[in-house]
Amino acid sequence: MLRRRSHSSVGDAAPSDKELRRAVEVAGTIADHAALRPWRVIALRGEARERLGRAIAEASGATGHDADKLAQKPLRAPLLLAVVVSPKRSAKVPDWEQEAVASGVAHALSLLLDDAGWGVMWRTGHYTRSGAVHRMHELDPDERLLGWLYVGAKPSRKSGRRSTADAKRHLTSL
Template sequence: MTSALEAVRSRRSWSKVTDAAPTRAELLTLMSAAGRVADHSSMEPWRVIELRGSDRERLGRAINKAEGQGGSSSKPLRAPLLLAVVATYRKNDKVPRWEQEAVASGVAHVLSLLLDEAGWGVIWRTGHYTRSKAVAKLHGLAKNEELMGWLYVGGKPPKARPGRRKVVDARRHFSRLPSAKRVDERDLSELDAQA
């Protein structure tokens, strides 16, 4: 069994997949694990909608409608299974909307890692039409919900070589808390600049 570190380091997006797809039972197991992301007050502000077969064609029509075009977009046909990840916001004085969206995004990311580790090719696709009325209506979204995007899932092509991703230089994104003196000096210089 791979470690979490190995799974994350080897993850890549699969833009081309085969027609194979995980079963509903497999998905439920993986979603149960993905739902363990950090979730303030255990609100579970997310849900996942499964799209297979002709559901993908219906999504293609909704995407084209959102784009002001007729016909059907072929984008949803790029994978046999699409998993629409939805943020479901709940009123809560302790947990702001952005934090609930972060939970839904976390579930999507962890689910993509779990699917990849289970041998499935996955890519997270979005687009401005995720916020369109036509696409929201197709997915049956309530007023307190937003579509975060879709995980396109299928089999990994047998001859495809895993791509190499650039190693992230963590030093560029990691720092220490500024000293109190430096913060005070910066605050003073910002005040001088505003004057």
Template sequence: MSREPRPAAAAMLRRRSQSSVTEEAPGRKELLRLIEAAGSVADHSALHPWRIIELRGKARRRLGEALAEAEGGAGNAVEKQVRKARRAPLVLAIVFSPKPSRKVPDWEQEAVASGVAHALSLVLDEAGWGVFWRTGLQTRSRPVHRAHRLEPQEELLGWLYVGGRGERQARARKPIRAARFLSRLTG
């Protein structure tokens, strides 16, 4: 029996990163509702090994300065990174926050945190917001860790840049050839 894609599959196929967004952003109440939905990903032992840091306004400058420091830059390099950090009115830092567990290794907990980040990008997109996930070589640097006030055991996974969808639409993505990624183990 063949079935048509359900709404979640259709949303995943439709989603595109929006690298250019407007200054409109979801409010705190809407954001909490969307995080609640994203936080429902599979999570062995319900450890919730993640947290999200909301950066708006001047907090984005601190992010840009930390990125520049991580690159060893000064002057124009700082302003360049600050401009990048201000490319969206809302920046969500996704933090892997491992919990002690004899049953669930750190790698599995980090996978949960990554799943929350991806799910959040999907629900933000589905709610009509432009979203793109930014990472980079400086993501796990000391200056960036310090700027986000992370605990010693925590690691940053990257940032979701969120804003209104501009008039320019993201280009359609070429579908993957799923058969290349699916193999079969036989007995």
């Protein structure tokens, strides 16, 4: 985890469908109360990224050059993985816990892809909850988009060291 870095700029190569399926299988083994698997991942390649760009521009209300600039954002990586909370009815597992599981899958997936040599960055923003983006991803009414993992070839230049958390501030005892 100390070696992992977010890569805001990646190259044109991306994992194959086979590599991606395996990473999703492994990421899906995270702790999941009642084994509900309340998540799914949508792979966006090629033209699907362009449709997402148009949906983001529509959601923003921007026009002209500003809309064009927003529409280019999903083209920054050859593969985007939309991470979706897909809640399941459960008397035992509340909605917030199911969203936490989907977040865990996204984080595990980013670690797995990074370890496999891919550049990854998790992007979020208010567009994830917009109607236009929801429709573009063909989400069910109760599903929520957490964001996208932008995935591509890892850049050759190294980024700086990640500092660790101050355990004295973040770890307490009762």
